[in-house]
Structure formats: structure tokens, C-alpha cells
Amino acid sequence: MQRKLQELQETLRDFVNQRDFLILVVSARDDEMAWVLRTLQGLDEEMDADLFLVCHQEAGPVAQYLTAVNADIAARLELANTAREAKGEPRWAPLPARSQDTRLPPHQRLQASMTHFSSLLPAQEDHRLVWCLLPPKLKDRTGYAELVRQLLPIQGYEPWMRSLRIIVRDDRAEPLLGPMLLKIRAPGALRYEVDLSTAALIDGLARDAVDESRPVAQRMQALLQLAALDYAHRRFPQALEKYGLLYDYYAEHGAKEMQALCLQGAGDVLRQLGKPLQARERYQQGLALAIQTKVLPVLLNLGMAAGDVSLELKHYPDAEGYFDITDRVAAKALNVHAKADALEKLGIAREGQANTAGALRAWNDTATLCRSVGYPERLRSALERMARLYENAGMRQERQQCLAELRTLSANQEAR
Numbered sequence: 001m002q003r004k005l006q007e008l009q010e011t012l013r014d015f016v017n018q019r020d021f022l023i024l025v026v027s028a029r030d031d032e033m034a035w036v037l038r039t040l041q042g043l044d045e046e047m048d049a050d051l052f053l054v055c056h057q058e059a060g061p062v063a064q065y066l067t068a069v070n071a072d073i074a075a076r077l078e079l080a081n082t083a084r085e086a087k088g089e090p091r092w093a094p095l096p097a098r099s100q101d102t103r104l105p106p107h108q109r110l111q112a113s114m115t116h117f118s119s120l121l122p123a124q125e126d127h128r129l130v131w132c133l134l135p136p137k138l139k140d141r142t143g144y145a146e147l148v149r150q151l152l153p154i155q156g157y158e159p160w161m162r163s164l165r166i167i168v169r170d171d172r173a174e175p176l177l178g179p180m181l182l183k184i185r186a187p188g189a190l191r192y193e194v195d196l197s198t199a200a201l202i203d204g205l206a207r208d209a210v211d212e213s214r215p216v217a218q219r220m221q222a223l224l225q226l227a228a229l230d231y232a233h234r235r236f237p238q239a240l241e242k243y244g245l246l247y248d249y250y251a252e253h254g255a256k257e258m259q260a261l262c263l264q265g266a267g268d269v270l271r272q273l274g275k276p277l278q279a280r281e282r283y284q285q286g287l288a289l290a291i292q293t294k295v296l297p298v299l300l301n302l303g304m305a306a307g308d309v310s311l312e313l314k315h316y317p318d319a320e321g322y323f324d325i326t327d328r329v330a331a332k333a334l335n336v337h338a339k340a341d342a343l344e345k346l347g348i349a350r351e352g353q354a355n356t357a358g359a360l361r362a363w364n365d366t367a368t369l370c371r372s373v374g375y376p377e378r379l380r381s382a383l384e385r386m387a388r389l390y391e392n393a394g395m396r397q398e399r400q401q402c403l404a405e406l407r408t409l410s411a412n413q414e415a416r
Contacts, residue, residue: 004196009039011192016043016050016130016165021190022153025177026134027170028194033136035196040132040167041297050128051121057374059135062143066106068374069133070099070113075373076334083332092120106143107150115160132167138176145176153188220249224258227265231272240269257293260286264302271309280309296333303329304338307345316352323349340369340378347385356389380409 015024028036037056044052053076057068074095081091098104098112114131121127138144148168153161170177172193181189206226211219227242243266250258263286271279283306290298307322323346330339347362363382370379383402390399 005035005039008035008194008196009042012039012167013043013047015167015190015192016047016128020188022157022161022164022188023148023151023166023168023190025148025168025170025181025189025191026194027172027175027178027191028196029172030137032172032194032196033134033169036134036169036194040130040134045295045297049126050130051117052130052132053117054132054134056132056134056136058137058139059133059141059144060139062106062140062147063102065135065140065144066109066147067102070095070109071372071374072336073113073117074099075336075369078372079331079334079336079339105150106147110147110151111160114164118160118163121163128163128165130165130167134167134169138169138171141171141174141176145180148177149180149184149186152184152186154184154186157188216249220246224261224265231265231269234272236269236273240266243269256289257295257298260290260293260295260298260302262286263289264298264305267305267309271305271312276309276312280306280313283309296329300326300329300333300335300338304342304345307342307349311345311348311352314352316349319349320346320353336369336373337375337378340366340373340375343369344378344382344385347382351385351389356393360386360389376409376413380406383409 012024015021026036033056037054040052040054044050044054053073055069055072057065057072059065077092077094084091093116096112096116099109099116101109114129117131118129121129133148135144151166168177170191172195178191180186181191206222223242224246227239227246230236230239230242243262247259247262247266250256250262263282267279267282267286270276270282283302286302287299287306290302303322303326307319307326310316310319310322323342326342327339327346330336330342343362343366347359347366350356350358350362363386366382367379367386370376370382383406387399387402387406390396390402
């Protein structure tokens with residue numbers, strides 16, 4: 001299985017580094033997309049000179065899909081500008097009006113956004129913009145396929161394609177893009193088929209973990225993935241045993257990031273076993289290591305987990321501290337959805353301490369962010385929490401405003 005994951009990583013890396021093709025079509029089932037996204041996350045951390053923009057919103061009606069993608073990208077741009085200001089660097093320009101103009105065809109709006117981000121790359125150096133449109137589900141298959149078709153360099157390479165690599169997704173269960181590309185003999189496009197089904201994963205990983213001909217580091221990586229699968233299938237004792245073995249191995253080799261990952265895995269298992277205090281201790285130990293590595297995704301996940309279990313234990317001051325850290329890490333990582341999640345939970349922790357004003361501030365911030373990035377589920381939750389507090393405080397006008405927005409959200413959801 002490790003070979004399959006290495007093949008996926010090498011294929012994506014080679015595509016980014018090559019100069020002859022604009023688009024890579026990754027053909028994968030819905031349940032395989034998490035591996036593709038995780039691999040891209042690793043490449044983003046590895047390839048510092050390149051700018052990765054991974055968009056994984058569900059591909060519903062294509063105009064709405066583009067609106068959600070551009071809202072997410074605009075929010076990441078604003079977070080990046082906040083970080084640049086803190087360093088004394090000039091702000092980047094916001095997305096152009098064409099990106100937001102719903103009167104334009106979706107592909108023109110997307111091209112405007114791509115052109116804008118390409119302009120942010122240093123012109124004299126070898127930097128690439130890697131734009132990934134990888135929805136976990138393809139609801140509007142025809143609309144999504146037409147959007148991709150419009151991005152192909154059928155009339156030759158155009159200026160907006162400079163330094164650009166585009167990675168898109170086809171459904172391996174019911175392929176649409178692959179047959180279309182063959183039919184029109186699309187230039188500038190490659191196709192790669194992923195096979196990371198659950199059955200293949202388990203069988204391949206088990207073989208890799210016990211294959212003594214493979215380097216020990218690779219066998220440990222396979223064992224780590226098996227531990228995660230044990231957890232997913234609720235084989236908690238087996239998962240805990242594997243995480244213990246892995247922690248000892250990585251501690252011996254001074255791999256602090258991997259130690260932190262093992263501690264998070266062990267914490268997750270202990271939490272499922274009804275041992276929240278022990279789980280929090282593992283998360284705290286993992287955070288102490290992750291802070292030394294400064295690897296943002298690891299810090300983000302451990303901070304969120306420590307905050308969640310602190311809420312479960314009703315240790316609200318601790319939870320507030322963890323979610324405050326998570327909010328700031330999410331901002332640095334340009335992960336707007338995680339930032340919204342952390343802000344809502346920050347409000348819950350404040351409410352647990354009878355800090356109503358602080359809770360409302362956090363939930364207002366949550367709602368503002370969710371409106372800007374198109375995150376309706378978290379927006380609904382924040383509005384419901386605010387409406388409840390406004391009702392308790394007798395603030396009828398504010399409550400009515402929340403309820404009106406909730407009705408609009410429901411109507412929009414039904415219209416889809």
C-alpha cells in the first residue's frame with residue numbers, strides 16, 4: 001500500500017514540476033478523496049516555493065460552486081493579508097470584481113481568480129500556482145465537466161495560464177471527464193487513476209508493515225496508517241497498542257512531529273473508551289511536542305482535540321485557551337473552516353463561564369466569517385446559539401434578525 005501512496009505523491013509532485021501540461025485529472029472514488037487531499041497537504045508543506053490552493057467544496061450547481069470557491073479563496077487571501085501586516089509586509093490586492101460577478105460565465109470568474117493569484121507570484125523566480133478543484137462529491141457532474149472543459153488550452157496556451165497547474169477530479173465509479181477528454185482529444189491534459197479502496201488499503205498496509213525487506217521507516221508508516229484504520233473500525237485496543245509501539249520508535253529517532261501524531265491518535269482512542277482525562281493528557285503532551293515542530297496542521301488538530309475534550313469535561317477556562325490557540329493557528333494555516341469551527345467553540349467555552357458578552361462576540365465573528373466563505377452549516381449553528389442568548393436577555397430585535405437569517409438559510413437550502 002505504501003507503494004500506492006508513494007505513486008500518488010510522486011505523480012502529483014511530478015505534475016507540479018513539469019512544464020508541458022496544464023491540467024491533471026485525478027480519477028478517484030468519493031472515499032478515496034481524503035487520501036488525495038492529505039497527499040496534497042504534504043506537498044504544500046514540502047514545496048515551499050509553490051502556492052497551493054486546494055478547494056474541496058461539494059460541486060453542486062456550477063455557478064453556486066464557483067461562488068463558494070471564490071468566497072473561500074477570498075477569505076484565505078484576507079487571512080494571508082492579516083499575517084503580512086503583522087510582519088510589516090504590504091497587503092495583497094483583493095480578488096478582482098470579475099471573480100465575484102455572477103453575470104459572467106463560471107469559467108471566466110475562475111480565470112479571473114487564477115490570474116489574480118498568479119500575479120502574486122514573484123515574476124523572476126520559478127514559482128508555480130497549483131489550483132486544485134477537488135470536490136468530495138460531484139453533484140452537478142455536467143456543470144463541473146463543462147467548467148473543466150473551458151479551462152483546457154484548446155486554442156493554445158494563454159497568458160492567464162502562466163506558471164499555473166490545475167488539478168481536477170473525476171469520479172472513478174462513474175467517469176465523465178476521462179471519456180470527454182478522449183472524445184475531444186484534449187490538449188494539455190493528463191489523467192491519473194487512483195485505487196485506494198478500503199480493501200486495498202488494509203491488505204497493502206498489512207503486507208508493508210510485516211515486509212522485512214522494506215526499510216523500517218516505511219514499515220512504521222504503514223503501521224501508523226493501520227492504527228488509524230483500527231480506530232476507524234473501532235478496534236480500539238489494537239489501535240492503542242500500535243500507537244504505543246510507534247511512539248516509542250519515533251521517540252528513539254527524535255521525530256517529534258510523528259510523536260505528536262501518535263499522541264493524538266492515542267488520545268482519540270482513549271476518548272472513545274470513555275477516558276477523557278487520560279485523552280486530554282495525551283493531547284497536552286502532543287501539543288508540547290507540536291509547538292516545537294511548528295507544523296501547523298498537527299498543532300491545529302491537537303488544539304481542537306484538547307479543546308473538545310475540555311468542553312466535554314466542563315473545564316471551560318482550559319477549553320477557551322485551547323480554542324483561542326486553535327483560532328490563531330487556523331488563521332496562520334489559512335484554514336478558514338477550521339477557524340470558524342474554533343470560533344464557535346470558543347463562544348461555547350465562554351458561555352460555560354457565564355461570559356455572555358464574550359460568547360456573543362465569538363459567535364458574531366463566526367457568523368461573519370461563515371457568510372464570507374460560504375459555510376452554511378456553521379453559520380446556522382452560530383445563529384441558533386445567538387438567538388437563544390438574545391431570547392434569554394430579552395433582546396427581541398436582535399433575536400428576530402437571527403431568526404430571519406435562519407429562515408433565509410433554510411429557503412436557500414431547499415432551493416438547492
